[in-house]
Amino acid sequence: MADQYSLRAKCIGEYLGSAFLVMAAIAPIILFHNILGADIYIAVIADALAVGFILFALIETFGPISGAHFNPAVTLAFFLHAGTRGKEVGAYMLSQIAGGLTGVLTAHLMFYQDIPKLAVISDISRMGGTYLAEILGTFFLVFAILILVRNKSDKLSYVIGMLVAGMIMATASTMFANPQVTFARIFTYSAAGIRPLDAAIFIAMEIIGALLAVALYSSLHFRIDAPRTKRTIQSIMRKEYLPKTRVLFLCTHNSCRSQISEGWLRHTKGDKYEVYSAGTERSRVHPLAIQVMKEKDVDISDHTSKDVSQFVGEKFDLVVTVCDNAREACPFFPGAIEYMHKTFKDPSNVKGTRRERLAAFRRTRDEIRDWVEEVF
Numbered sequence: 001m002a003d004q005y006s007l008r009a010k011c012i013g014e015y016l017g018s019a020f021l022v023m024a025a026i027a028p029i030i031l032f033h034n035i036l037g038a039d040i041y042i043a044v045i046a047d048a049l050a051v052g053f054i055l056f057a058l059i060e061t062f063g064p065i066s067g068a069h070f071n072p073a074v075t076l077a078f079f080l081h082a083g084t085r086g087k088e089v090g091a092y093m094l095s096q097i098a099g100g101l102t103g104v105l106t107a108h109l110m111f112y113q114d115i116p117k118l119a120v121i122s123d124i125s126r127m128g129g130t131y132l133a134e135i136l137g138t139f140f141l142v143f144a145i146l147i148l149v150r151n152k153s154d155k156l157s158y159v160i161g162m163l164v165a166g167m168i169m170a171t172a173s174t175m176f177a178n179p180q181v182t183f184a185r186i187f188t189y190s191a192a193g194i195r196p197l198d199a200a201i202f203i204a205m206e207i208i209g210a211l212l213a214v215a216l217y218s219s220l221h222f223r224i225d226a227p228r229t230k231r232t233i234q235s236i237m238r239k240e241y242l243p244k245t246r247v248l249f250l251c252t253h254n255s256c257r258s259q260i261s262e263g264w265l266r267h268t269k270g271d272k273y274e275v276y277s278a279g280t281e282r283s284r285v286h287p288l289a290i291q292v293m294k295e296k297d298v299d300i301s302d303h304t305s306k307d308v309s310q311f312v313g314e315k316f317d318l319v320v321t322v323c324d325n326a327r328e329a330c331p332f333f334p335g336a337i338e339y340m341h342k343t344f345k346d347p348s349n350v351k352g353t354r355r356e357r358l359a360a361f362r363r364t365r366d367e368i369r370d371w372v373e374e375v376f
Helices: 007-035 038-064 074-081 086-110 129-150 155-170 177-187 196-218 232-235 257-268 288-296 323-331 354-375
Strands: 223-224 243-251 272-280 315-322 334-340
Touching: 007 038, 007 086, 007 177, 038 155, 038 196, 074 086, 074 129, 074 177, 074 223, 086 177, 129 155, 129 196, 177 196, 243 257, 257 288, 257 354, 288 354
Parallel strands: 223 334, 243 272, 243 315, 315 334
Antiparallel strands: none
8 A cells, every 4th residue: 555655655655656757758759750850740649658658657566656646637636626735736746747747857867879869959840739628638637546546446557558558649839647647748849848938838738637637527426335245345445556445334323323333343344344433423332232342252342423514624435324213314425535424323312121221232233244245
């Protein structure tokens, strides 16, 4: 998982990935167009293939370390919607820009014997429809990444590699769609370059495209109605290089059902899930809930009852309501990607002897255990 790596390691991953990405975008143009004398359209096709293949390899290589952004627009999108920590954003972007500049120099050094130039200010003009192309290209790229991450696709690297390769050949701008790549290409003498004025406009268009993608994605609120199969929930789990899936269980008082749910999921799948619980009203953790969980070697004695308002502003991959009252009181939770509802009877409503009440708590405990094991 990416969280197993230090920020320094993540930044190194972003630096190296960005360097190789820019090198892949510039070197084929120099090789085919400047060195081999091929027509520019042949060089663009070669460039698309090189970038697509190399981007696939870069995502597979650096994804487990940094998440494989290589793009300030992608980092911005994850900051706005997926909760990337603020301190990482600046570090990531600086690493990406530094990597991109290194990629330009590396590409030029490879062909220095034939073209003895290390860096120049490009005078290649990119105007008109290329501005719109950058909005569209960045929008499609960022939206695709958000959707693929949400669906925990195991084909993300393939899809993004093919998308970028295709868009290089299908857009008027040959798809920069990346502010650090745009900035780096100011300094190349190749036909892949861009003059500073147009680069500034490109970067503005790329930011607009990324913001539009985040806005559209944020407007899509997904709800899952239980019961679902185990495969359904596994399909929304994050890939290994992404953080643990964050789950919030909600009930009315956060005293029994949501506490038991939290305890079971953390006990059985704590390596995959970061689990929390809360209530629409704060009370206390029921002593019988603690007792029946202890019978199964699950200790929730240190749990406390929490009000759902405590978690407003936090991002969760999945919010689960385990009683009808909570679903009615909290039909929408800001920051949730997925919703699920599953009703369990409240054992605290059972009257009678202590033995009868314990039996009710055990039934609810076992029902929740079976459901957690089936669904997660």
